[in-house]
Amino acid sequence: MGRYRPPQPPSSKYITPGGREKLQQELDYLWHKKRPIVTRAVSAAAAEGDRSENAEYIYRKKQLREIDSRIRFLRKRLEDMVVVDNVPDDQRRVYFGAWVTLESEDGLESCYRIVGPDEIDPEKSLISMDSPLAKALMGKSIDTEIEVETPNGKRAYFIVNVVYENKKVCEG
Numbered sequence: 001m002g003r004y005r006p007p008q009p010p011s012s013k014y015i016t017p018g019g020r021e022k023l024q025q026e027l028d029y030l031w032h033k034k035r036p037i038v039t040r041a042v043s044a045a046a047a048e049g050d051r052s053e054n055a056e057y058i059y060r061k062k063q064l065r066e067i068d069s070r071i072r073f074l075r076k077r078l079e080d081m082v083v084v085d086n087v088p089d090d091q092r093r094v095y096f097g098a099w100v101t102l103e104s105e106d107g108l109e110s111c112y113r114i115v116g117p118d119e120i121d122p123e124k125s126l127i128s129m130d131s132p133l134a135k136a137l138m139g140k141s142i143d144t145e146i147e148v149e150t151p152n153g154k155r156a157y158f159i160v161n162v163v164y165e166n167k168k169v170c171e172g
Contacts, residue, residue, distance in 0.1 A: 011117035012129050014096055015081045018166060019119035023081075027074040030067055038064050077118065087164045094137040094162050096129055099170060101161040109160065111170025114138075125170065133157075 015023075042064055045057035088095045094114065101111045110125075114137065117128040127134050136146045137159070144159050 013080050013082050013116075014084050014129065015116040015118055016097055016166075017083055017085045019116055020078070020081060020083050023074055023078055023118060027071065027078065030071050030074070035064070035067050035071070038067060081116075081118075090141075091164055092162060093139060093141045094159065095139070097164060099161075099163045099165065099168070100137055100159060101170060102157040103160050105156050111168075113168070125168065 038060055042057065042060040045051075045054055045060050048054055048057070051057050084096050087097075094100050096114055096116075099111060099113045101109055103109050112125050112127045112133070114129050114134045115126045117130050120126055120128045120131075129135075129138070132150075133148050136148045140146055140159055142159050142162055145156055146159065147154050147156050
């Protein structure tokens with residue numbers, strides 16, 4: 001019996017054009033390249049005889065179920081996505097797709113891009129629009145101070161710059 005996990009709130013359905021392209025490439029790879037290889041491996045393992053004790057067959061069937069599950073998820077997710085590719089009229093305010101430079105209370109600068117939940121990548125400074133920091137930033141303008149609740153308590157940040165470009169515009 002597994003542990004009960006309450007259902008997660010639905011994530012936002014917004015995505016950048018680049019993020020959508022990555023999800024589409026993953027779907028194409030799984031459907032056209034990976035799945036046919038695993039399907040052939042399942043057939044070959046099944047031809048070896050007794051399937052109940054055939055580790056290769058059991059492993060490949062599990063792998064095929066995981067691929068099919070991911071394919072179903074990607075198809076449904078891509079169908080429901082809203083691609084945001086326009087720049088807002090007021091580019092001094094923080095909205096979806098913005099690169100935001102923040103200065104913390106101790107004078108350290110950090111830079112983040114607000115993207116959809118399917119695109120997050122901390123190494124590339126991409127944060128989800130559903131994150132507490134992004135929620136606090138949305139709609140705010142340059143030269144505004146915001147407060148964010150973190151696991152270590154409230155932190156204050158000052159919005160230094162807002163830029164709308166597809167490539168990383170922050171230093172570092």
